[in-house]
Amino acid sequence: MGVSLVGLHWIYLLFIVLIVGFMVFRKDTTILCIAGIFLLGLISTQSLSHSISGVFNSFIYAIKELLGTILIISIIVSMSKVLTLTGINESMISPFARWIRTPTLAFWIIGILMMVISWFFWPSPAVALMGAVLLPVALRVGLPAIGAAAAMNLFGHGIALSGDFVIQGAPKLTADAAGIPVGDVISASVPLVFVMGAVTTIVSFWMLKRDMKNGTLTASPQASVLESAGPVVGGGLLSRSNRVLFAVIIPLLFLADVAAMFLLHLQGGDATALVGGTALLIMLWITLTAHKQDGLAKSTNYLIEGFQFGFRIFGPVIPIAAFFYLGDSAFTEIFGKVLPAGSHGLVNDLGLALAHTVPVNQAVGAVTLTTVGAITGLDGSGFSGISLAGSIANLFSTAIGSGVATLTALGQIAAIWVGGGTLIPWALIPAAAICGVDPFELARRNLKPVIIGLIVTTIVAMFLM
Template sequence: MQDLSIHLTPVHIIYLIGVVTILSTMVLRKDTPIVCVIFIFILGLVSSGNLVGGIQSTFQAILYASKEFMEIIATIALVTSLSKCLTDLGSDYLMMRSMSKIMKNSYVSWWILGITMMIFSLFLWPSPSVALVGAILVPLAVKKGLTPIAAAMALNLFGHGIALSSDVVIQGAPSITAASAGIEPQSILQSGFPLFLTMGVVTIFSAFIINRKCMVDKTGGTLYMQSNDAVPSIKPSKEAVFIAILTPLAFIIDIILMFVFDLKGGDATSLVSGTALLVMIIASVIGFKRKSLEKVTDYIKDGFLFAIKIFAPVIIIGGFFFIGGEGITSILGEQYQSGILNDWAIWLAGITPLNKYMVVFIQMVIGGLTGLDGSGFSGLPLVGALANTFGTVVNCSVPILATLGQISAIFVGGGTIVPWGLIPVAAICNVNPLELARKNLLPVGIGFLCTFILACILI
């Protein structure tokens, strides 16, 4: 069983104060990088015992976060580069025109965007799906009057929420959780199905009802289409038509290759990103001929400038929260082998009086707490182990507890609540990740409440 004893140190106390301070700053709608740097410095100072260690820790945290985010940064940059090229050629309008009859208005667009994202995410995982779905469907949804923030919510809640938390196709999440809980993944998927269904349905409908008024762009959704206003009245070139056909075809081939070679996660993201780069180069050569060399350079610059602009503050914030997880060893030193957030979660479980209902509450809280590092998956071994421990101690359903921990960990950390976990969606939709997190907070909170009540009944 999971050992629920843990020794808390001054580093643990300082980190908890830092988390509360940062979250409070976010609630006040203020930027947090300076707060994060201060607490990283204090943690480094206390853990090393000297000023040099404190100063070095600030850079080590930023460096670690940069490495962790680099895959996402590059993906966003390359997809943005392709998007700019398609816009200049007019190919993006041609691609989206075929979907215009289906996506009739902002509300219909929201559901189509979300459901498409969920389907792709179930088979490919959300990271590559954001690039695939977002690059093609988001501009059309915005053109139909859907606000960028509402589009981001659809991608986020359907993909990083419903699809990733259940993971019924790839089964990466339930496999990790089940292994730690000492049960089979199918036990989580079968016994936990009512919880997955409740969390998903309640969250999605809550988001739709609460945010209906802010889903409609009064300006007509021109954010993504500024350079294309005159495209419908101009006969498209043969080059633009060719690229409009080539681009979705290339990504369809990617999907086939993912199935054939069983590419998942980072491998799938790499395939999508590489395809975006190659298609952008081909489009530039075909569309701009002798100017293509300069055009490709410009598009790559624009893409990376956009990605870095979005990620710069998030790298600082991520540096602090990675100390709460596996990044602590690289940032503060080899003497730390366990993430601070995990230690706090174990401590909380060890001091709380246990009964069935309290166990359900603790499991949900601990799952969310471990998700604060922005991963979602890093806390799954812990919630699985605790499900086994709690289920044995109070004689309740281990699969239900494991499912509950998995849902809360991934909904919080997988990319619907913590801003540093939902950057890919925010970048694709060109919205503030903090604002997106605020919009998600209430519907996800309602989903948690209903799921908690159902778990208490089923336990």
């Protein structure tokens, strides 16, 4: 069994390389992911029946993990279709049009607002708020949908989540593992987070403008799912005064959500649930008002359309998510306790093995922490491996004699930028789905800016240690 367990890690690594390669060359990865799950199950359990059922169970696990995201996207889409068909969205976006007049302003305003909201409530509810209010304006002024998605993604799931200065969930995990105060990690992460953020967003924006200029990327005001409900027929469903009234009330309700998140200390899933519940009630209220006696049936139809969209978007993602979740706790849940005692999961074991095979100095330490953080982020969580990054930072800093806080912050940043939602397709689905773009295409567009950002941030970290 010992030999097979060593082989298990190598096979998992091999399939990671193959999956990434397939994605880079724009090949579908579904069959490859299923083959990887089956082979890992066959080697670990040595049972054909368990490996076959493991494929199905891994899909169930992935769906359970992704269900909250599927629901919030489906409900936001349902609400947005009602807003478009009634003409309310036209009334909502008109005040913002005076501020967002160019694609450049749209990219940076959406990004900065996304970052600020995500600092307080994490990115998922922020994506919903940005999508409902500002995205239609950005599309109207010529920002391509994938540009809006990249702005939301890089500023929210990248800059805000990797620093986590307000909620401090990420630095608490890494600081505890490294054995240092949380304040030390936050202080060390500030310059690294902003270097990473500045480099990544500037490169992404430059690529966006280049592609728009040479014609390989064009803007379409109908690109977003929020704008795709069909022609506006609001004149026949709601009077102008009612449209204006709803256009005022809806942003106020979402602002009330923001206030409630702050006052009630709601974060992460709780904050997302509040936004989702508000969007659902708004959809029902508008539907009953607009369609009157047909409102009951129409509300069900809008929900069905939203759920169809949500599961259609997530369909290609579930197999790849199922495979990568096996790198963490899902493996034991699906295939049983076959990993050796002391194992931290396949992904974290690979990162730990890397840390023990490299020489130790400041340059190598920084490169290793970035690499370990990126590897542990491959499970798509971003948070699951940052404790390991903290532990390895402690180990390296002891050998080097300094830099524990900087190394800890660097590992945290790499893990969250890769796994928290800028490169792993299912982690960036909220922004991709709301903007109506392919999550795999968004991951490919983010790849070069994020890699360049990690390289520059790693070099800066070497001088700060």
